[in-house]
Amino acid sequence: MEQQPYTDSTELLADRARLAGRLADDGYLYLRDVLPEAEVARVRHQVLALAAEAGWLREATTTGTSQPTGVDLPAVDVEAVARCPGPTRQAVQKAMWCLRDLHALLHSTSLLTVLEALLGEPVLVHPRKVLRFVAPERSSVVSGWHQDYPGVQGSPRTLTAWTPLAPVTPDTGGLAIVPRSHRDGVLPLRLCAGTIVGWETDVPVDVVHSGPMNPGDVLVFTAHTVHGGSPNTGGLRLSADCRYQPLSEPVCRDCVELDDGDWDDVYRTWPGQGRDDPLAHYWRELPLDIVAYDPRADVAREREAIAAGRRHDPAAARALQVTAEHSADPAVAAEAAALLRALA
Ligand SMILES: O=C(O)CCC(=O)C(=O)O
Structure with missing residues (x-):
C-alpha cells in the first residue's frame, strides 16, 4: 500500500466550480486553515480540562509534548484511561461530547460556506x-476502511468534515483516505476482527492519502469515499467530525435523535441550560424529510457473522461481539455470544 500526502485543495477555495470538481474527482478535499484556530483551541482546552479532571492526563509540567506547531499537549495516562471503569469512561466522553463549543465549532460560518458551495444549496x-x-492504547483497534453512507443513510450527497482539535502527527496518525474510491456506490464488506465494528470495506487499497494536519485544517469527503482512522502509536489524537447534507434531501432519524438520552439532557450542560440558544434544537425549525433507519444491511451482516462463527472463523470475533451486544433479535444476540465464547 503506497502512502501519499493529501492533495492540498486550499487554493481552490475561491473557485467554487473547481473545488466541487476536485471533490467529484478525488472524493475528498484537504483544506488548510478553514476553522478559526482560537475556537478550535477553546474546544481542545475544554476537552483536556475534562480529561485532567478524570485523571487521564499526566502532569503537563513533566510530560507535556510540544508539538511541531507549538501546541502544548499533555501526555495521556494510558494506564489511567485503561483502569477507568466503562461507565465512568463513557460519562467522561459524553461530557466532552456535550460541550457547546464543540457543537458550535462544527457550525462555523467559514466551514458552512465551503459546504454550501460544494452542495450548491442550503445545508443541514x-x-x-x-x-x-x-x-494510544486504542491503536490496535481502528475504525477500518469504511464508507459513511451505510451508517448515515438519508441523502447520498451527504459530506463528512473531519477536523483535528490538536495537531495530527505521523505518530498519532490521522484519517487516511482512499482517493477516488467513491465512484462505485456502496461497496461490499469483509469481516475484520481488528476494527471497531468488526467489518471493513472489501476492496484492494493500493494508494492511500494521509499526512499531518493542524488545528483549523479540515478534510471534507463524500459519503461513499473509503477512509479509516490510522493507528495511533504516539500521543493523544483529538478530532471532531460532522455530517452535512442538502437540506432538501431525506435525513435519517438516527442522525438527528439520540439513542442514549435526550437533547434536553445535553442542553442542561450548556450555559443558561441552552435556553434561547440558537444551537439548541435548531433543526426543529427546518422543513426536514426525516426517514427511518433501514436495518436490512445490519441484519444481513449479523447473519454472515453468525455463519462465520459457526465455521470458527477468527475474523468474525469482533462482529460477533458487536452482534451479541447490539442485535435487536435476542436469539441472534445469544447465539453470537455463544459462538464468541467458543472462538476464545
Ligand atoms: O477519526 C477516526 O479514527 C475515524 C473517523 C471516521 O471514520 C469518520 O469520520 O467517519
Whole structure:
C-alpha cells in the first residue's frame, strides 16, 4: 500500500466550480486553515480540562509534548484511561461530547460556506456530531476502511468534515483516505476482527492519502469515499467530525435523535441550560424529510457473522461481539455470544 500526502485543495477555495470538481474527482478535499484556530483551541482546552479532571492526563509540567506547531499537549495516562471503569469512561466522553463549543465549532460560518458551495444549496448540519479522544492504547483497534453512507443513510450527497482539535502527527496518525474510491456506490464488506465494528470495506487499497494536519485544517469527503482512522502509536489524537447534507434531501432519524438520552439532557450542560440558544434544537425549525433507519444491511451482516462463527472463523470475533451486544433479535444476540465464547 503506497502512502501519499493529501492533495492540498486550499487554493481552490475561491473557485467554487473547481473545488466541487476536485471533490467529484478525488472524493475528498484537504483544506488548510478553514476553522478559526482560537475556537478550535477553546474546544481542545475544554476537552483536556475534562480529561485532567478524570485523571487521564499526566502532569503537563513533566510530560507535556510540544508539538511541531507549538501546541502544548499533555501526555495521556494510558494506564489511567485503561483502569477507568466503562461507565465512568463513557460519562467522561459524553461530557466532552456535550460541550457547546464543540457543537458550535462544527457550525462555523467559514466551514458552512465551503459546504454550501460544494452542495450548491442550503445545508443541514447533522445534530449528532462526533468527538474522538483517541488514546494510544486504542491503536490496535481502528475504525477500518469504511464508507459513511451505510451508517448515515438519508441523502447520498451527504459530506463528512473531519477536523483535528490538536495537531495530527505521523505518530498519532490521522484519517487516511482512499482517493477516488467513491465512484462505485456502496461497496461490499469483509469481516475484520481488528476494527471497531468488526467489518471493513472489501476492496484492494493500493494508494492511500494521509499526512499531518493542524488545528483549523479540515478534510471534507463524500459519503461513499473509503477512509479509516490510522493507528495511533504516539500521543493523544483529538478530532471532531460532522455530517452535512442538502437540506432538501431525506435525513435519517438516527442522525438527528439520540439513542442514549435526550437533547434536553445535553442542553442542561450548556450555559443558561441552552435556553434561547440558537444551537439548541435548531433543526426543529427546518422543513426536514426525516426517514427511518433501514436495518436490512445490519441484519444481513449479523447473519454472515453468525455463519462465520459457526465455521470458527477468527475474523468474525469482533462482529460477533458487536452482534451479541447490539442485535435487536435476542436469539441472534445469544447465539453470537455463544459462538464468541467458543472462538476464545
Ligand atoms: O477519526 C477516526 O479514527 C475515524 C473517523 C471516521 O471514520 C469518520 O469520520 O467517519
